Each structure stands twice: as C-alpha cells, then as structure tokens.
Amino acid sequence: MRIALSLGAVAAATLLAAGTAGTAAAASTGVPAHHDDGPIWGTVVSGPDLKVRDEPSTHGTILAKMPYGSEDRVKCAVRGTTVHGNPHWYWLEGERGWVSAAYIDTGGRHVPNCNATDDPCPQWRDR
Known part of the structure; x- marks a missing residue:
C-alpha cells in the first residue's frame, strides 16, 4: 500500500510538472507582444x-x-x-x-x- 501511494504521488507530480512545463513552454515560445x-x-x-x-x-x-x-x-x-x-x-x-x-x-x-x-x-x- 505504501508503495502504491508513493508511485501515485510520483505520477501525479510528474503529470503536474509536465502540464506546467508545457504551459510555460507555450508561453515562452510566443511572439513578443x-x-x-x-x-x-x-x-x-x-x-x-x-x-x-x-x-x-x-x-x-x-x-x-x-x-x-x-x-x-x-x-x-x-x-x-x-x-x-x-x-x-x-x-x-x-x-x-x-x-x-x-x-x-x-x-x-x-x-x-x-x-x-x-x-x-x-x-x-x-x-
């Protein structure tokens, strides 16, 4: 059970980080204002x-x-x-x-x- 929680927490953190990085990358690749x-x-x-x-x-x-x-x-x-x-x-x-x-x-x-x-x-x- 403890391992499942740890893997779940790692997976959630990875997904959150990937989503945030994707948003930041999209914003930073935009044309200057x-x-x-x-x-x-x-x-x-x-x-x-x-x-x-x-x-x-x-x-x-x-x-x-x-x-x-x-x-x-x-x-x-x-x-x-x-x-x-x-x-x-x-x-x-x-x-x-x-x-x-x-x-x-x-x-x-x-x-x-x-x-x-x-x-x-x-x-x-x-x-």
Whole structure:
C-alpha cells in the first residue's frame, strides 16, 4: 500500500510538472507582444545608418539617422521615390519621418496605405 501511494504521488507530480512545463513552454515560445496584432514594428536592415526624411523621397531633408537593427513603429505606407526597385515608403511614428521600405523589415506584416483620416503627409497619399 505504501508503495502504491508513493508511485501515485510520483505520477501525479510528474503529470503536474509536465502540464506546467508545457504551459510555460507555450508561453515562452510566443511572439513578443510588440509583434502581434497591435502596432507594426519595423527593423532597420541597412547600415551603417538609415536616413529618416521629411518626405518619401531621396531628395527629402534628413531629419534623423537610425542605426542598423533599431526598431520603430510603422504607421502606414505611400509611394515615393523608388529605391532598389521598391517604391514604398513608411511613416515611422517615433521618428516622425519617412524611410524607404527597401531598408525596413516588418516581419512579413502588411503595412496599410496612409489614408485621409490619419495620413501624416496627405500630399503623398496613394490616389
């Protein structure tokens, strides 16, 4: 009887531990919170520095520079000067400027077009 209780206790502890570990593993393998259905985050994939501009054009005034690997929230996209075959430019909310989509990785997330209600720069909106 004593052996049966010990084996039962071991089995229960093993099942409990396996269930807890499975839950913890599932939680830890999830995508970081800033890459879910919320804001779209973009990562700079050019170096040494990506130029943030006041308009979606390579002729725009440089407002800031972002180092390789840095991140910012991508609000929306417009068509601008084509860079390496890519005509899209992203508005970065933190930097408050435009960057060529050719140099930003959004992890495969679709970036919506800027629209009339929340466009940071309406003269560049797709028509």
